[in-house]
Amino acid sequence: MKKSIYEAPSIELVQISTIGKHSILNMGTSSVFEEVDDVEKLLNEYGSPLFLLSEKILRNKYNEFKDAFTEEGIETIIGYSYKTNYLPALCSILKEEGAWAEVVADMEYKLARSLNVPGSKIIFNGCYKTEAELNKAVSEDALINIDSFNELELLDRVAENLGKKARTGIRVNFMMGNMPWTKFGFNYESGEAKEAIEKISKKKNINFEAIHNHSGTFNVNPKMYSKSTRIIIELAEYAKKLGLNTKIIDVGGGFPSSNKLKPQYDIPGGSKYNETTLQQFSSAIMRHLKKAKHLFNNGKPILILEPGRAIVDEAMQLISKVVSKKKDANGNQSVVMDAGVNILPTAFWYDFEPKLANKLNGLNGNLNRKNKKNGNDHNRSVKMYGPLCMQIDSINESVNLPSVELGDVIVFSNVGAYNLTQSMQFIQTRPAVILLGPTGVELIKRKETWRDIFNLDTLPKRLGKSNGAY
Ligand SMILES: Cc1ncc(COP(=O)(O)O)c(C=O)c1O
Secondary structure, eight states: OOOOOOOOOOEEOOOOOOOOSOOOOOOOTTOGGGGOSOHHHHHHHHOSSEEEEEHHHHHHHHHHHHHHTOBTTBEEEEEEEGGGOOOHHHHHHHHHHTOEEEEOSHHHHHHHHHTTOOGGGEEEOSSOOOHHHHHHHHHTTOEEEEOSHHHHHHHHHHHHHHTSOEEEEEEEEOOOTTOOOTTSSEETTTTHHHHHHHHHHTOSSEEEEEEEOOOOSSOOOTHHHHHHHHHHHHHHHHHHHTTOOBOEEEOOOOOOOSOOBOGGGSOTTOOOOOTTHHHHHHHHHHHHHGGGGGGBGGGOOEEEEOOSHHHHGGGEEEEEEEEEEEEOTTOOEEEEESOOTTTOGGGGTBOOOOEEOTTOTTSOTTTSOOOTTTSOOOOEEEEEEOSSSSTTOEEEEEEEESOOOTTOEEEEOSOOSSSSTTOOOSSSOOOEEEEEETTEEEEEEOOOOHHHHHTTOOOOGGGSSSSSOO
16 A cells, blocks of 8 residues: 655645736526626725625525416515514615515514614514513514414403404424424414414404414425415315404525535435425425415415525625634635634535635636646645634535635625524624625625624723723
8 A cells, every 4th residue: 555645734824915807707587797897896895704795696695586477366474584684774675676574583673663664564474572562563563473372362352452353373383294483383283373363353453464484494395385374275164264364475495506505404315406496395385275266365365475595695796805814623625714613603504515616717626726836737635714713613524626725715605594693793893794785886784894894892891991981
Protein backbone atom coordinates (compact mmCIF):
# COMPACT_ATOMS: atom_id res chain seq x y z
CA MET A 1 0.00 0.00 0.00
CA LYS A 2 1.31 3.40 -0.94
CA LYS A 3 1.88 5.62 2.08
CA SER A 4 0.76 9.21 1.85
CA ILE A 5 3.12 11.81 3.18
CA TYR A 6 2.01 13.34 6.46
CA GLU A 7 1.16 17.00 6.19
CA ALA A 8 0.77 18.92 9.44
CA PRO A 9 -2.55 20.74 9.98
CA SER A 10 -2.22 24.36 9.02
CA ILE A 11 -4.02 27.59 9.74
CA GLU A 12 -3.67 30.54 7.44
CA LEU A 13 -4.57 33.98 8.70
CA VAL A 14 -6.47 36.05 6.25
CA GLN A 15 -6.38 39.44 4.72
CA ILE A 16 -9.72 39.59 3.02
CA SER A 17 -9.00 40.36 -0.59
CA THR A 18 -11.21 42.45 -2.79
CA ILE A 19 -13.29 40.61 -5.29
CA GLY A 20 -12.43 40.56 -8.95
CA LYS A 21 -13.69 43.49 -10.96
CA HIS A 22 -16.08 41.54 -13.12
CA SER A 23 -18.00 39.63 -10.54
CA ILE A 24 -21.07 39.08 -12.59
CA LEU A 25 -22.78 35.97 -11.37
CA ASN A 26 -25.06 33.71 -13.23
CA MET A 27 -26.22 30.57 -11.56
CA GLY A 28 -29.22 29.38 -13.50
CA THR A 29 -32.67 30.73 -14.06
CA SER A 30 -33.71 30.82 -10.42
CA SER A 31 -30.74 32.90 -9.37
CA VAL A 32 -31.12 36.33 -7.86
CA PHE A 33 -27.77 37.04 -9.43
CA GLU A 34 -29.23 37.46 -12.83
CA GLU A 35 -30.24 40.79 -11.38
CA VAL A 36 -26.84 41.75 -9.98
CA ASP A 37 -24.01 42.99 -12.11
CA ASP A 38 -21.48 44.13 -9.56
CA VAL A 39 -21.25 42.01 -6.45
CA GLU A 40 -18.02 43.69 -5.43
CA LYS A 41 -19.78 47.01 -5.19
CA LEU A 42 -22.61 45.49 -3.16
CA LEU A 43 -20.26 43.89 -0.65
CA ASN A 44 -18.20 47.04 -0.34
CA GLU A 45 -21.30 49.07 0.31
CA TYR A 46 -23.27 46.77 2.59
CA GLY A 47 -20.63 44.47 4.06
CA SER A 48 -20.18 40.71 4.06
CA PRO A 49 -22.09 38.50 4.62
CA LEU A 50 -25.09 39.90 2.81
CA PHE A 51 -28.61 38.62 2.19
CA LEU A 52 -30.24 39.35 -1.16
CA LEU A 53 -33.97 39.20 -1.81
CA SER A 54 -35.25 39.06 -5.37
CA GLU A 55 -38.61 40.76 -5.74
CA LYS A 56 -39.11 39.10 -9.12
CA ILE A 57 -38.55 35.57 -7.80
CA LEU A 58 -40.72 36.26 -4.74
CA ARG A 59 -43.65 37.48 -6.84
CA ASN A 60 -43.21 34.58 -9.27
CA LYS A 61 -43.11 31.99 -6.49
CA TYR A 62 -46.26 33.42 -4.92
CA ASN A 63 -48.16 33.29 -8.19
CA GLU A 64 -46.83 29.87 -9.11
CA PHE A 65 -48.04 28.60 -5.73
CA LYS A 66 -51.44 30.26 -5.96
CA ASP A 67 -51.97 29.00 -9.53
CA ALA A 68 -51.17 25.43 -8.51
CA PHE A 69 -53.94 25.53 -5.89
CA THR A 70 -56.54 27.34 -7.98
CA GLU A 71 -59.60 25.36 -9.00
CA GLU A 72 -62.92 26.40 -10.41
CA GLY A 73 -65.64 26.81 -7.82
CA ILE A 74 -63.17 27.06 -4.96
CA GLU A 75 -61.93 30.37 -3.61
CA THR A 76 -58.24 30.05 -2.77
CA ILE A 77 -56.66 32.36 -0.21
CA ILE A 78 -52.96 32.40 0.54
CA GLY A 79 -52.23 33.33 4.15
CA TYR A 80 -48.50 33.92 4.05
CA SER A 81 -46.89 32.55 7.19
CA TYR A 82 -45.11 35.56 8.70
CA LYS A 83 -42.84 33.55 10.97
CA THR A 84 -41.04 32.13 7.94
CA ASN A 85 -39.57 35.51 7.13
CA TYR A 86 -41.04 38.71 8.47
CA LEU A 87 -38.96 41.27 6.65
CA PRO A 88 -41.50 44.10 6.31
CA ALA A 89 -40.55 44.65 2.66
CA LEU A 90 -41.11 40.97 1.87
CA CYS A 91 -44.47 40.88 3.66
CA SER A 92 -45.51 44.05 1.82
CA ILE A 93 -44.68 42.59 -1.57
CA LEU A 94 -46.77 39.52 -0.77
CA LYS A 95 -49.59 41.72 0.46
CA GLU A 96 -49.47 43.54 -2.89
CA GLU A 97 -49.82 40.18 -4.59
CA GLY A 98 -52.96 39.52 -2.56
CA ALA A 99 -51.69 37.44 0.35
CA TRP A 100 -53.37 37.49 3.72
CA ALA A 101 -51.20 37.36 6.83
CA GLU A 102 -50.95 34.18 8.90
CA VAL A 103 -49.59 35.20 12.30
CA VAL A 104 -48.89 33.31 15.50
CA ALA A 105 -47.88 36.06 17.90
CA ASP A 106 -48.67 39.60 18.88
CA MET A 107 -45.55 41.02 17.25
CA GLU A 108 -46.51 39.47 13.93
CA TYR A 109 -50.10 40.68 14.29
CA LYS A 110 -48.85 44.20 14.94
CA LEU A 111 -46.47 44.01 11.99
CA ALA A 112 -49.29 42.95 9.66
CA ARG A 113 -51.50 45.81 10.85
CA SER A 114 -48.61 48.27 10.50
CA LEU A 115 -48.32 47.17 6.86
CA ASN A 116 -52.04 47.95 6.47
CA VAL A 117 -53.20 44.37 6.26
CA PRO A 118 -56.82 44.69 7.42
CA GLY A 119 -57.75 42.67 10.49
CA SER A 120 -60.23 40.72 8.36
CA LYS A 121 -57.29 39.39 6.30
CA ILE A 122 -55.33 38.14 9.29
CA ILE A 123 -55.41 34.49 10.36
CA PHE A 124 -54.42 34.36 14.00
CA ASN A 125 -52.93 30.94 14.85
CA GLY A 126 -50.72 29.64 17.62
CA CYS A 127 -51.04 28.00 20.99
CA TYR A 128 -50.71 31.09 23.17
CA LYS A 129 -52.88 34.14 22.69
CA THR A 130 -53.45 36.56 25.55
CA GLU A 131 -56.76 38.17 26.46
CA ALA A 132 -55.53 41.54 25.20
CA GLU A 133 -54.46 40.00 21.89
CA LEU A 134 -57.78 38.23 21.46
CA ASN A 135 -59.58 41.44 22.32
CA LYS A 136 -57.80 43.26 19.50
CA ALA A 137 -58.24 40.38 17.04
CA VAL A 138 -61.99 40.08 17.69
CA SER A 139 -62.57 43.80 17.43
CA GLU A 140 -60.66 43.92 14.15
CA ASP A 141 -62.47 40.89 12.66
CA ALA A 142 -59.44 38.59 12.38
CA LEU A 143 -60.03 34.89 11.85
CA ILE A 144 -58.93 33.22 15.09
CA ASN A 145 -58.04 29.54 14.92
CA ILE A 146 -58.40 28.39 18.49
CA ASP A 147 -56.00 25.91 19.94
CA SER A 148 -57.60 24.61 23.16
CA PHE A 149 -60.77 24.51 25.26
CA ASN A 150 -59.28 27.16 27.55
CA GLU A 151 -58.84 29.46 24.61
CA LEU A 152 -62.41 28.81 23.49
CA GLU A 153 -63.75 29.91 26.88
CA LEU A 154 -61.50 32.98 26.90
CA LEU A 155 -62.49 33.92 23.36
CA ASP A 156 -66.17 33.54 24.16
CA ARG A 157 -65.77 35.86 27.17
CA VAL A 158 -63.77 38.41 25.18
CA ALA A 159 -66.38 38.45 22.42
CA GLU A 160 -69.22 38.76 24.90
CA ASN A 161 -67.53 41.76 26.56
CA LEU A 162 -67.07 43.38 23.17
CA GLY A 163 -70.66 42.62 22.19
CA LYS A 164 -69.33 41.09 19.00
CA LYS A 165 -69.15 37.61 17.50
CA ALA A 166 -65.64 36.21 17.12
CA ARG A 167 -64.70 34.83 13.70
CA THR A 168 -63.48 31.43 14.82
CA GLY A 169 -61.85 28.31 13.46
CA ILE A 170 -60.56 25.24 15.27
CA ARG A 171 -57.15 23.78 14.77
CA VAL A 172 -57.11 20.02 14.67
CA ASN A 173 -54.32 17.49 14.79
CA PHE A 174 -54.15 13.82 13.90
CA MET A 175 -51.70 10.97 13.79
CA MET A 176 -49.67 10.66 10.62
CA GLY A 177 -47.32 7.73 11.04
CA ASN A 178 -45.01 8.59 13.89
CA MET A 179 -45.31 12.35 13.28
CA PRO A 180 -48.08 13.40 15.61
CA TRP A 181 -47.74 17.20 15.98
CA THR A 182 -50.23 16.85 18.81
CA LYS A 183 -49.03 19.96 20.59
CA PHE A 184 -51.36 22.09 18.51
CA GLY A 185 -55.12 22.12 18.49
CA PHE A 186 -57.75 19.48 19.19
CA ASN A 187 -56.96 15.86 18.55
CA TYR A 188 -59.05 14.01 15.99
CA GLU A 189 -58.51 10.43 17.16
CA SER A 190 -59.39 11.13 20.80
CA GLY A 191 -62.66 12.84 19.84
CA GLU A 192 -61.58 16.26 21.15
CA ALA A 193 -62.03 17.86 17.74
CA LYS A 194 -65.70 16.85 17.64
CA GLU A 195 -66.14 17.86 21.25
CA ALA A 196 -64.80 21.33 20.37
CA ILE A 197 -67.33 21.64 17.54
CA GLU A 198 -70.10 20.56 19.88
CA LYS A 199 -69.10 23.15 22.47
CA ILE A 200 -68.90 25.85 19.81
CA SER A 201 -72.38 24.99 18.57
CA LYS A 202 -73.67 26.09 21.97
CA LYS A 203 -71.75 29.36 22.18
CA LYS A 204 -73.58 32.55 21.37
CA ASN A 205 -70.53 34.73 20.83
CA ILE A 206 -68.63 32.47 18.47
CA ASN A 207 -69.06 32.58 14.73
CA PHE A 208 -67.79 29.22 13.55
CA GLU A 209 -66.00 29.63 10.21
CA ALA A 210 -63.03 27.36 9.75
CA ILE A 211 -61.45 23.97 10.34
CA HIS A 212 -57.69 24.15 10.28
CA ASN A 213 -54.81 21.74 10.28
CA HIS A 214 -51.11 22.32 9.99
CA SER A 215 -48.79 19.39 10.52
CA GLY A 216 -45.08 19.81 10.10
CA THR A 217 -42.88 21.67 7.72
CA PHE A 218 -41.12 20.53 4.56
CA ASN A 219 -43.63 17.71 4.19
CA VAL A 220 -42.49 15.64 1.27
CA ASN A 221 -45.50 13.36 1.13
CA PRO A 222 -48.72 14.72 -0.46
CA LYS A 223 -50.63 11.95 1.34
CA MET A 224 -50.45 14.05 4.49
CA TYR A 225 -52.69 16.64 2.81
CA SER A 226 -55.07 13.98 1.54
CA LYS A 227 -55.56 12.75 5.06
CA SER A 228 -55.85 16.26 6.45
CA THR A 229 -58.50 17.17 3.86
CA ARG A 230 -60.49 14.01 4.54
CA ILE A 231 -60.48 14.64 8.27
CA ILE A 232 -61.54 18.26 7.86
CA ILE A 233 -64.36 17.14 5.56
CA GLU A 234 -65.55 14.61 8.13
CA LEU A 235 -65.52 17.29 10.81
CA ALA A 236 -67.39 19.74 8.56
CA GLU A 237 -70.03 17.06 8.06
CA TYR A 238 -70.31 16.68 11.81
CA ALA A 239 -70.54 20.45 12.23
CA LYS A 240 -73.32 20.58 9.65
CA LYS A 241 -75.34 18.07 11.65
CA LEU A 242 -75.06 20.42 14.60
CA GLY A 243 -76.29 23.33 12.50
CA LEU A 244 -72.89 24.92 11.86
CA ASN A 245 -71.93 26.04 8.38
CA THR A 246 -68.18 25.69 7.92
CA LYS A 247 -66.99 28.29 5.42
CA ILE A 248 -63.29 27.64 5.31
CA ILE A 249 -61.03 24.63 4.95
CA ASP A 250 -57.56 25.68 6.07
CA VAL A 251 -54.88 23.06 5.38
CA GLY A 252 -51.99 25.14 6.73
CA GLY A 253 -48.49 25.28 5.27
CA GLY A 254 -45.64 22.79 5.28
CA PHE A 255 -45.07 22.51 1.53
CA PRO A 256 -41.47 21.88 0.50
CA SER A 257 -39.10 24.14 -1.37
CA SER A 258 -36.46 22.97 -3.83
CA ASN A 259 -33.85 22.69 -1.10
CA LYS A 260 -32.29 19.34 -0.33
CA LEU A 261 -32.78 17.84 3.12
CA LYS A 262 -29.89 16.09 4.83
CA PRO A 263 -30.33 12.32 4.34
CA GLN A 264 -31.26 11.75 8.00
CA TYR A 265 -34.30 14.06 7.61
CA ASP A 266 -35.31 12.95 4.13
CA ILE A 267 -37.18 9.92 2.86
CA PRO A 268 -35.04 6.93 1.82
CA GLY A 269 -33.54 7.64 -1.58
CA GLY A 270 -34.11 11.37 -1.18
CA SER A 271 -37.16 13.45 -2.09
CA LYS A 272 -37.27 15.05 -5.52
CA TYR A 273 -38.62 18.53 -6.17
CA ASN A 274 -39.66 19.37 -9.71
CA GLU A 275 -42.22 21.38 -11.67
CA THR A 276 -44.99 18.89 -10.80
CA THR A 277 -44.42 18.92 -7.05
CA LEU A 278 -46.93 21.63 -6.11
CA GLN A 279 -49.49 20.11 -8.45
CA GLN A 280 -49.18 16.80 -6.62
CA PHE A 281 -49.92 18.52 -3.31
CA SER A 282 -52.81 20.41 -4.85
CA SER A 283 -54.34 17.24 -6.30
CA ALA A 284 -54.08 15.54 -2.92
CA ILE A 285 -56.38 18.24 -1.51
CA MET A 286 -58.66 18.94 -4.47
CA ARG A 287 -59.44 15.29 -5.14
CA HIS A 288 -61.42 15.18 -1.90
CA LEU A 289 -62.55 18.79 -1.64
CA LYS A 290 -64.22 18.84 -5.07
CA LYS A 291 -66.52 16.03 -3.92
CA ALA A 292 -67.39 17.79 -0.66
CA LYS A 293 -68.03 21.35 -1.80
CA HIS A 294 -71.57 21.27 -0.40
CA LEU A 295 -70.15 21.08 3.12
CA PHE A 296 -68.39 24.44 2.94
CA ASN A 297 -69.85 27.92 2.61
CA ASN A 298 -73.05 26.71 0.93
CA GLY A 299 -71.22 24.98 -1.88
CA LYS A 300 -68.55 27.67 -2.43
CA PRO A 301 -65.63 26.51 -0.32
CA ILE A 302 -62.92 28.88 0.74
CA LEU A 303 -59.57 27.09 0.78
CA ILE A 304 -56.89 28.72 2.91
CA LEU A 305 -53.26 27.69 2.51
CA GLU A 306 -50.56 29.03 4.78
CA PRO A 307 -47.29 28.52 2.92
CA GLY A 308 -44.03 29.96 4.14
CA ARG A 309 -41.01 28.04 2.94
CA ALA A 310 -42.49 27.13 -0.47
CA ILE A 311 -42.84 30.81 -1.35
CA VAL A 312 -39.81 32.50 0.16
CA ASP A 313 -36.94 29.99 0.24
CA GLU A 314 -35.91 30.46 -3.40
CA ALA A 315 -36.29 34.23 -3.30
CA MET A 316 -33.21 34.79 -1.14
CA GLN A 317 -29.52 34.11 -1.38
CA LEU A 318 -26.68 34.74 1.01
CA ILE A 319 -23.21 35.80 0.01
CA SER A 320 -20.37 35.15 2.36
CA LYS A 321 -16.57 35.27 2.28
CA VAL A 322 -13.90 32.73 3.08
CA VAL A 323 -12.01 34.11 6.09
CA SER A 324 -9.53 31.31 6.70
CA LYS A 325 -8.42 27.90 5.44
CA LYS A 326 -7.03 24.97 7.37
CA LYS A 327 -6.31 21.28 7.16
CA ASP A 328 -7.41 18.81 9.81
CA ALA A 329 -5.41 15.89 11.21
CA ASN A 330 -6.31 13.75 8.21
CA GLY A 331 -5.25 16.41 5.76
CA ASN A 332 -8.83 17.31 4.85
CA GLN A 333 -9.36 20.87 3.73
CA SER A 334 -11.73 23.11 5.65
CA VAL A 335 -12.68 26.73 5.35
CA VAL A 336 -14.10 29.21 7.85
CA MET A 337 -16.72 31.57 6.44
CA ASP A 338 -18.00 34.87 7.81
CA ALA A 339 -21.52 33.34 7.82
CA GLY A 340 -22.43 30.38 10.00
CA VAL A 341 -25.38 28.74 11.70
CA ASN A 342 -26.00 32.03 13.53
CA ILE A 343 -27.55 33.40 10.33
CA LEU A 344 -28.07 30.11 8.52
CA PRO A 345 -29.71 27.86 11.12
CA THR A 346 -31.38 25.82 8.39
CA ALA A 347 -27.91 24.42 7.67
CA PHE A 348 -28.71 21.93 10.44
CA TRP A 349 -31.40 20.37 8.20
CA TYR A 350 -30.54 21.37 4.66
CA ASP A 351 -27.70 20.04 2.59
CA PHE A 352 -26.68 23.36 1.12
CA GLU A 353 -24.61 23.22 -2.01
CA PRO A 354 -22.77 26.50 -1.84
CA LYS A 355 -21.06 27.70 -4.98
CA LEU A 356 -17.92 29.65 -5.52
CA ALA A 357 -18.99 32.91 -6.98
CA ASN A 358 -16.30 35.40 -7.74
CA LYS A 359 -13.93 35.88 -10.64
CA LEU A 360 -16.15 33.86 -12.87
CA ASN A 361 -17.43 36.34 -15.37
CA GLY A 362 -20.84 34.82 -15.57
CA LEU A 363 -19.75 31.20 -15.57
CA ASN A 364 -21.03 28.55 -13.22
CA GLY A 365 -19.02 28.63 -10.04
CA ASN A 366 -18.33 24.98 -9.56
CA LEU A 367 -17.07 24.06 -12.94
CA ASN A 368 -14.99 26.75 -14.41
CA ARG A 369 -12.28 27.68 -12.08
CA LYS A 370 -8.82 26.17 -12.47
CA ASN A 371 -7.32 24.49 -9.48
CA LYS A 372 -4.24 26.65 -9.03
CA LYS A 373 -2.04 23.93 -7.57
CA ASN A 374 -2.14 21.39 -10.36
CA GLY A 375 -3.82 23.17 -13.18
CA ASN A 376 -6.83 20.77 -13.12
CA ASP A 377 -10.44 21.79 -12.90
CA HIS A 378 -11.37 19.14 -10.37
CA ASN A 379 -13.43 19.88 -7.30
CA ARG A 380 -12.62 18.62 -3.85
CA SER A 381 -14.56 18.01 -0.69
CA VAL A 382 -14.24 20.91 1.72
CA LYS A 383 -15.63 21.23 5.24
CA MET A 384 -17.35 24.54 5.72
CA TYR A 385 -17.49 26.25 9.11
CA GLY A 386 -19.00 29.52 10.27
CA PRO A 387 -17.43 32.19 12.49
CA LEU A 388 -18.89 31.16 15.87
CA CYS A 389 -16.81 29.86 18.75
CA MET A 390 -18.61 26.55 18.74
CA GLN A 391 -17.63 23.35 16.96
CA ILE A 392 -21.27 22.83 15.94
CA ASP A 393 -21.07 25.92 13.77
CA SER A 394 -20.63 23.76 10.73
CA ILE A 395 -22.52 24.61 7.56
CA ASN A 396 -21.64 21.50 5.65
CA GLU A 397 -19.31 18.57 6.33
CA SER A 398 -18.54 18.15 2.66
CA VAL A 399 -18.96 20.75 -0.05
CA ASN A 400 -17.64 20.15 -3.52
CA LEU A 401 -15.59 23.15 -4.50
CA PRO A 402 -12.54 23.97 -6.55
CA SER A 403 -9.64 25.17 -4.44
CA VAL A 404 -10.80 28.27 -2.63
CA GLU A 405 -8.76 31.28 -1.70
CA LEU A 406 -9.09 33.67 1.16
CA GLY A 407 -11.61 36.36 0.37
CA ASP A 408 -13.42 34.20 -2.16
CA VAL A 409 -17.13 34.76 -2.24
CA ILE A 410 -19.40 31.80 -1.65
CA VAL A 411 -23.08 31.85 -2.53
CA PHE A 412 -25.82 30.00 -0.66
CA SER A 413 -29.08 29.68 -2.56
CA ASN A 414 -32.62 29.19 -1.28
CA VAL A 415 -32.12 30.74 2.13
CA GLY A 416 -35.35 32.78 2.42
CA ALA A 417 -37.15 30.60 4.98
CA TYR A 418 -36.49 30.45 8.72
CA ASN A 419 -32.96 31.86 8.59
CA LEU A 420 -33.54 35.51 9.40
CA THR A 421 -36.39 34.88 11.84
CA GLN A 422 -34.48 32.16 13.66
CA SER A 423 -31.10 33.83 13.42
CA MET A 424 -29.09 33.92 16.56
CA GLN A 425 -27.50 37.00 18.04
CA PHE A 426 -24.42 35.29 19.43
CA ILE A 427 -21.05 37.05 19.19
CA GLN A 428 -21.64 38.24 15.64
CA THR A 429 -23.86 41.06 14.40
CA ARG A 430 -26.38 40.17 11.76
CA PRO A 431 -25.95 41.18 8.13
CA ALA A 432 -27.79 43.66 5.96
CA VAL A 433 -30.51 42.59 3.56
CA ILE A 434 -30.91 44.16 0.17
CA LEU A 435 -33.86 43.98 -2.16
CA LEU A 436 -33.28 43.54 -5.86
CA GLY A 437 -36.35 45.32 -7.15
CA PRO A 438 -37.54 46.83 -10.40
CA THR A 439 -35.63 50.03 -9.73
CA GLY A 440 -32.38 48.35 -8.71
CA VAL A 441 -30.87 47.69 -5.31
CA GLU A 442 -32.63 48.91 -2.16
CA LEU A 443 -31.48 48.40 1.41
CA ILE A 444 -34.34 46.82 3.38
CA LYS A 445 -32.48 45.95 6.58
CA ARG A 446 -29.28 47.59 7.64
CA LYS A 447 -26.45 45.65 9.16
CA GLU A 448 -26.74 45.24 12.93
CA THR A 449 -24.17 47.12 15.01
CA TRP A 450 -22.76 46.27 18.43
CA ARG A 451 -24.85 49.16 19.75
CA ASP A 452 -28.07 47.53 18.53
CA ILE A 453 -27.22 44.48 20.58
CA PHE A 454 -26.65 46.40 23.83
CA ASN A 455 -29.35 49.01 23.31
CA LEU A 456 -31.76 47.24 25.64
CA ASP A 457 -29.29 47.05 28.50
CA THR A 458 -28.95 49.44 31.39
CA LEU A 459 -25.87 49.79 33.52
CA PRO A 460 -26.78 50.54 37.15
CA LYS A 461 -25.33 53.93 38.16
CA ARG A 462 -23.09 52.39 40.79
CA LEU A 463 -21.35 50.28 38.11
CA GLY A 464 -20.86 52.93 35.48
CA LYS A 465 -19.59 56.43 35.09
CA SER A 466 -22.82 58.00 33.94
CA ASN A 467 -26.56 57.50 34.38
CA GLY A 468 -27.14 54.15 32.80
CA ALA A 469 -25.48 54.96 29.49
CA TYR A 470 -22.25 53.28 28.54
C1 LIG B 1 -49.78 27.26 11.65
C2 LIG B 1 -48.69 27.33 10.64
N1 LIG B 1 -49.01 27.66 9.38
C3 LIG B 1 -48.07 27.76 8.42
C4 LIG B 1 -46.74 27.52 8.69
C5 LIG B 1 -45.73 27.62 7.58
O1 LIG B 1 -45.05 26.44 7.36
P1 LIG B 1 -44.10 26.24 6.09
O2 LIG B 1 -43.08 27.31 6.12
O3 LIG B 1 -43.53 24.89 6.29
O4 LIG B 1 -44.97 26.35 4.88
C6 LIG B 1 -46.36 27.16 9.99
C7 LIG B 1 -44.96 26.85 10.32
O5 LIG B 1 -44.62 26.04 11.13
C8 LIG B 1 -47.36 27.08 11.01
O6 LIG B 1 -47.06 26.75 12.26
